[in-house]
Amino acid sequence: MIPLPLAFGFANLAILGWLGAAAAPILIHLWMKRVRKETRWAAVRFLQAAIKRHARRLQLQQWILLAIRTAIILLVVLAAAKPTLDSLGLVGPGVRTHRMLVVDASLSMGLETDAGKLITQAKRLAGQLIDQSREGDVFSVATLAAPPRAVLAQPTSDRSRAKRSVEQVELTEGTADLGRGLQLVRQLLTDAEAAASNVDRHEITFFTDLTAATWGPLAGDAPAGDPSDAEAESAATGQAAQLYAKLIEDAVLTVVDVGQPDAENTAVVETRLETSTPTTQRPLAVRAKIARFGGEKDSGSEEQLVDLVVDGVAVASQTARFSAGQTASVSFSHQIRTPGEHTLSVRLAEDRLVADNQRWLACRVEDNVRVLCVEGRRGAAMYVASALNPTGDNDSPIQPEVVSDAELAAIDLADYRCVFFCNVAQLSRNEAQRLESYVRGGGGAVFFLGDRVDADRYNDLLGPPAAATRTVTPVVFKPGDEQDGGLLPAEIGRPVSSPQFRLDPLEYTHPIVAPFRGRERAGLITTPVSRFYQLILPNDAASQTALATTGGDPLLVTSEFGRGRVVLFATDGSLTSVDPSTGEPWTAMPAWPSFLPIVRELLSFASTGGGGPPAVTVGEAIGGPAPEWAAGSELAVIRPDGQQETTLVSAVRGAWSYDRTDRAGVYVVRAEDRPGTLAAAAVNPDPRESDLARTPSAALPAELRLRNSPTTDSGEAANLAPATGVHRGLLMAALLLVLLETFLAYWFGRSAG
Secondary structure, eight states, X not given: OOOOOOOEEESSGGGGGGGGGGGHHHHHHHHHOOOOOOOOOTTHHHHHHHHHHHHHHHHHHHHHHHHHHHHHHHHHHHHHTOEEEXXXXXXXTTOOEEEEEEEEOSGGGGOEETTEEHHHHHHHHHHHHHHHSOTTOEEXXXXXXXXXXXXXXXXXXXXXXXXXXXXXXXXXXXXXOHHHHHHHHHHHHHHHHHHOTTOOEEEEEEXXXXXXXXXXXXXTOOOOSSHHHHHHHHHHHHHHHHHHHHHHHHSEEEEEEOOOTTOOEXXXXXXXXXXXXXXXXXXXXXXXXXXXXXXXTTSOEEEEEEEEEETTEEEEEEEEEEETTOEEEEEEEEOOOSOEEEEEEEEEOOOSOOTTSEEXXXXXXXXXXXXXXXXXXXXXXXXXXXXXXXXXXXXXXXXXXXXXXXXXXXXOGGGOSEEEEESOOOOOHHHHHHHHHHHHTTOEEEEEOOTTOOHHHHHHHHSOSOOOOOOOOOOOOOTTOBOSSSSSSSEEEEEEEEEESOEEOGGGOSTTTGGGTTOGGGOSTTOOEEEEEEEEOOSSSOSEEEEEETTSOEEEEEEEETTEEEEEESSOSSSOOBOTTTSSBSBOGGGSTTHHHHHHHHHHHHHGGGGOOSOOBTTSOEEEEOOGGGTTOEEEEXXXXXXXXXXXXXXXXXXXXXXXXXXXXEEEEEOTTSOSOOEEEXXXXXXXXXXXXXXXXXXSOTTSEEEEOOBOTTSOBOOOOOOEEOHHHHHHHHHHHHHHHHHHHHHHHHHHO
């Protein structure tokens, strides 16, 4: 049976407002209508008989022309609105349509329902649409993911091949990037127009669950939260809107909604290792955040069992209690007694969306934390090394190793968690490049400046490309801020003698000085400093000031560099630098009670980068430092799905990187010719995909055709016969009416003459 048209749709609904223009011919007719005036004239009696014979014919001619002119305007406006029929029955088989099927493959499409997973339903409906299409239609297939992928880029009329391509779509564990997805669709559409010149029209159909995380940019949702995230979201919204506006000009866009209204979900949205330097000598502290999305807010609280899994074995459990729309935090403490790379995860019991029930951490546990202390003169690193290991025991959790600056060239920095430079005069170009590679890969570097430092040499090799003085103001430190340019967070100016007997911790906002809040007796703010280098900060916000003088001069500045961190202290960390104007040491800080805790905080902060970024999500690149012997060689990457791939270590940067992180879990890096694990990195799902809140249909553009996809009791999908555009037929009819109106106006005028 041929399906009958069930409903009209319009691609450009706003154009219908111009239907009012159809009244123009009628208004003009009424305005131009002659006013009857009665004048008594004897001869009129003889004319009335002739006029009555032609009056009815003239009136009929005028009504015909008026109707044609009105119909022309109506047809043009309707054609501009691009009406579509939800049926194939009224259009002949000669109209060929390019149908692009875009299947949402994001994590949320893995939601299990009574009819199966959402992505399974989406693929079934896409196959049904192929079956219901007309003979002669061509098909292409793409995925909406991050990144999107063209499964069948070249349009084909082979229905079997098109359906096989749909079946090849695999669920990912990442997000769906709508902006990049529309960009891919636009490119495929352009290629299809060039390759298939005999196609009459294009129709793009999205099979998706319409979550706000994916479709929010097109709905114009206002970004919230972190300002940097808001800026990125705003840019994504603008890009999606622009691409949509271009697509709607050339194709009919339809969304088939396979989502579940009011779906609930519980997920692990954050895991954090709170121990900055993990060793076998003390327990690791792990904190996780559990969130419950959806559900009625007054439905009461529920309990959820949460497991800590170490190397695949559950070692501890906690009970989390939370209500709908709320989060709960759980903490674990577990000691790992074997050094090496270890995998930690926090796991929930399975629910209808399994992929976000577990979140991973990769952790390198060492017998002790090795720290390299490079001194520019004998004794310059003595106080720093003593603060790191006060007892000098070989079994101390922190093991500093003091070397002279002349020995630095022969040392592999990758063997150390952090490097302290204590009054080192200068670095060679090769040493500077090795240090940059080390920090970029996740290492930490701390610089104490002193009287031997060659500021110009530091600025030339390691300083930012441009710097300008700015006022020191309290800042909120945000992990991930990375400075563009040189390694140092500030340009080193000239040394000044300006005795300071009180320091400004800038409201204790920085992680290094935050532990001193409320502990004024520790002596941090009363540390005497008589001579220090002026630090000139760049104009960007990448550099963070942790400590300053009361006069506003930065004293302790930090920044992110790649995956590592850099700390610059404007004064010496020893008593060996002497102020020439007074003959006294630059500072008494090494003898002050705050020195030991501040050095420990410097190590904790700078070495945190070595454990990897705190939150790497699916689709983001991972990487880390590589030993110097691995420069230019290939390393093996074992993925969470068991597959093995290779990655090349940069000979210049001395670091490895890998970007095909399409699965959540831990990626293990090994050298094929050496035993053991070289590195490990955790990749987790984006928490936004766990929120199954949907985009309201009213918030989507009016031209976007939205179809629900109810299923019958047998599980068969409802009829999804593609819409048929009739705007070309309307334009053709309008053209014919224009020609007809011209001919009739000429004919009637000639007859009247």
